[in-house]
Amino acid sequence: QLQLQESGPGLVKPSETLSLTCAVSGGSIGTNNYYWGWVRQPPGKGLEWIGSISYSGSTYYNPSLKSRVTISVDTSKNLLSLKVSAVTASDTAVYYCARLSPVTPLDYWGRGILVAVSS
């Protein structure tokens, strides 16, 4: 059974860089035909797709975040990473990692990690 687990600091200062990792177990992150991505949810609000990375390393970002976001994978460690630079209070959210593709739904999700941006 595929499992995803987010980790990282729960508090980030404004203007700094938010860095999260997602450990994938029970399967290979390098599996053909699947992408890996990040979704966030501000408190009390809806889901927002942040970006995705394909099995070949191609990246796709939400245009509203593209200038500040970097998504990468380390296939040797089965890790997915997210960096969001120059954060503000509006980046406070629960951040989820998930498996997805252009054809399939987001069928496996991590439990999510709450990241607060505050001084």
Add this chain to the structure above:
Amino acid sequence: SYVLTQPPSVSVAPGKTARITCGGNNIGTKSVHWYQQKPGQAPVVVIHYDTDRPSGIPERFSGSNSGNTAALIISRVEAGDESDYYCQVWDSNSGQWLFGGGTKLTVL
């Protein structure tokens, strides 16, 4: 950019049928997935590929997609169905994964 529009809230009495809509330009040409999210939990797929139910999802959940509207239909609604529901598509024109704004289902 492509936009998915959901009603913020839907209310239904127990045992009745709830219909949650997801509007988008020619959404009938896209594959729509629906997620249920309970407080403090990650979303779970309840309908994928417009009309199909993943393993373990009750038959009371069904979907439709035609023209400019997709819908999640929940028959014989139970108290446990009270959740937030989100529709989602992949937009090939922009290469983006998109979510609707979400609908809070209240069981009266």
